[in-house]
Amino acid sequence: MTTFSIDSATSQQLRDYASNDLGMDVPPNIKDDTLRQKIRDTLGEVQKVAEPKKTKANPEQSIWVRISNSGKDSSPVSLTHNGVQAVLLRNTWVEVPYKYFEVLRLAVTYDIDQSTGEASGRPTFPYQWSLEKPTEDFQKMSFA
Incomplete structure (x- = not known):
């Protein structure tokens, strides 16, 4: 053998x-x-399972975010994750932990069309984001 x-x-x-x-x-x-x-x-062998690969968007990563002034409202935006609050200034690029970006991304306001009864979602706080610190040219970009 x-x-x-x-x-x-x-x-x-x-x-x-x-x-x-x-x-x-x-x-x-x-x-x-x-x-x-x-x-x-x-x-009866137990095969070892490979460790999961970390993705770019992991909770420990930081992300750059800029929240626009929404018309008349220019007050800072308050985001809370698991009871911990972060306050983000509008129209300014700020670096935040990814978990707060998820809170921002999931903040959706729904409008209901009175005639059809259909709901449509839109971001509560319009924003831009970047994984890297925005360059000067990128920072000059305006919201569409």
Whole structure:
């Protein structure tokens, strides 16, 4: 009997081991990864699961946000996440933790059309955002 690693075994080694040593029925069209998993299941091995990759938008990341003046209202915007409040000035680029950006992104005001009864959502606070500190040219951009 030859010793080998299941992860580095060839297709023929996997088939021989599964059918001869473990007594498994191996279909001719089975993929190697599927056969490896069936062998592990038969042996009762627990396969380690890879750590999830961190995405760009994780709770620890900061994001740059600029909230526009909405007509007559130029007062700062108060955002609360899990009982902790952040106050953001309008028309100014500010760096905030991503969790506050999520609160801003999810702040939606719904308007109901009286004739049809349909609701349509719009951002409560119109904003711009950037993952990196905005450049001077980017900062001069106005809201559409």
